[in-house]
Amino acid sequence: MPETPETTTTSGASIRLENLTKVYPGSASPAVDNVNLEVKAGEIVILVGPSGCGKSTCLKMINRLIEPSSGRIRIGDEDVTDMDPVKLRRTIxxxxxxxxxxxxxxVAQNIALVPKMLGWSKTKVKNRVEEMLDLVGLDPGEFHGRYPRQLSGGQQQRVGVARALAADPPVLLMDEPFGAVDPITRDHLQDELIRLQHELHKTICFVTHDFDEAIKIGDRIAVLRERSHIAQFDTPEAILTNPADDFVSGFVGAGAALKRLNLTRVRDVGVVDFPTASMDDPLESIFERLRSGPHNDLLLLDHNGRPYKWLRRGDLSLAKESLARAGTLVADTVTRDATLRDALEAVLTDNAGRVAVTGRRGEYIGVVDMETLMNNVHELLEADRLEAIEQQHRLRELRARQTQLAQEGLDEGATEGGRA
Known part of the structure; x- marks a missing residue:
């Protein structure tokens, strides 16, 4: 849809928590204790920590679903601590x-809920619902009139995100939004959120207990201790390579180098072309392309240009009878916003060692193969090895300097003693 003044998106606004504290009645200690945190406009900050550390409480105080006991909340230049909480929630x-x-x-009524409360016109609401469905990758014509029970878990979460974004808020709060879906759907929803953020530049505060999810999505991560005390607040790469202490190291866990695969996207590596054919092509044209191509197989695309089947030369005899009986269905695909870890997992489950890369509507873009992924893994491991050597070198220099200073102190003391 062409962008109009009614559908222009708003960029994010900063969030500042100042000495934010929550004490529940009858509790001896605060659930959230004196938290100071700033989320920059347009970034995704992840709150991660053990169960019961107060991360969800901290999040819900931002839109005042939970009222803080003390402290201030600022969104942009406005102190919202004493604002009407209902009006506040309509802007978040x-x-x-x-x-x-x-x-x-x-679906349409769910997405339209807040815009209607804000008094938007019927035309503006209708246009916004269609825009939001398209934005999260759902066909407005197909999903507009459905009820939540008629949707898969992943589709429900997409609609939930569409509803949260419908009134074009500068700030989006997400409380473990993908925790109730299967791992494959979760990966795709994470990719979708990353893609949306590239387009919308909202300020997102996101709670999760999954550190791998935090690495994949976050611009910065706040690792929280008990009562939401901040153990470390930094970029994913900084936390992976230089955890502040043993508590943070426990969250990072083993295999930090492999976890860094979550920091690199498929769009950042070489996506290569691969021979394709369409189900709409004449059979003889498909056979000829398969026989004369540089590979032993090709990727068959469906009527919408989406990956459908891998066809191999050995399938030719079956394909002559029917394409339906030939080839192997595409088991998995990744988007350009998927991480190298996602791609590696998909490649490892494919006998040919590759995975198809798709666009926003699932359309074919290219493939990523094992060679590309392994080259990137080796580069990461080599970078970690060089960083470890450099750290050891700096540590030796520091110890040598400390020894030198201590010796100089001893020499000076001996000199002074001699004079005495």
């Missing part, structure tokens, strides 16, 4: 686990 997007959609409302 909120997405939770299991989508939180109203079951008696259609």
């Amino acid at each position: 997007g909120y997405a939770i686990q299991a989508s939180g959609l109203f079951p008696h409302m259609t």
Whole structure:
């Protein structure tokens, strides 16, 4: 849809928590204790920590679903601590686990909820609903009138995100939004969020207990101790390579070098072309392409240009009878926003050692193969090895300097003693 003044998106606004504290009645100690945190406009900050550390409480105080006991909340240049909480929530997007959609409302009615509360015109609401469905990769014509029970878990979460973004808020709060779906759907939803952020530049505060998810999504990560005390607040790469202490190291866990595969996207590496054919092509044309191509197989695309089957030369006899009986269905694909870890997992499950890369609508873009991925893994491991050598070198220099200073101190003391 052409962009109009009504559908222009708003960039993110900064969030500042100043000495934010929550003490529940009857509790001897605060659930959240004196938290100071700044989320820059347009970035994704992840709150991660053990169960019960107060990360969700901290998040819910931003939109005042939980009222702080003390401290201030600033969004942009405005102190919202004493603002009408209902009005505040209408200016902040909120997405939770299991989508939180109203079951008696259609998809369109769920997405339109806040815009209608804000008094938007019917035309503006209608256009916004269609825009939001398209934005999260759902066909407006197909999903507009469905009810939540008629959607898969992943589709429900997409609608939940669309509803949170419908009124074009500068700030989006997400409380473990992908925690209730299967791992494959979760990966795709994470990719979708990353893609959306490239387009919208919202300020997102995201709670998760999954450190791998934090690495994949976050611009910065706040690792929280008990009562939401901040153990480390830094970029994913800095936390992986230089955890502040043993507590943070426990969250990083083993295999930090492999976890760094979550920092690199498929779009950052070489996506190569691969022979393709369409189901709409004449059979003889498909056979000729398969016989004369540089590979022993080709990728068959469906009517919408999406990866459908891998066809091998050995499948030719079956294909002559029917394409339906020939080839192997594409088991998995990755998007350009998928991480190298996602791609590696997909490649390892494919006998040929590659995975198809798709665009926003699932259309074929190219493939990533094992060779490309392994080259990147080796580069990461080599970078870690060189960094470890450099750290050892700096440590030796520091110890040598400390020894030199100590010796100089001893010499000076001996000189002074001699004079005495």
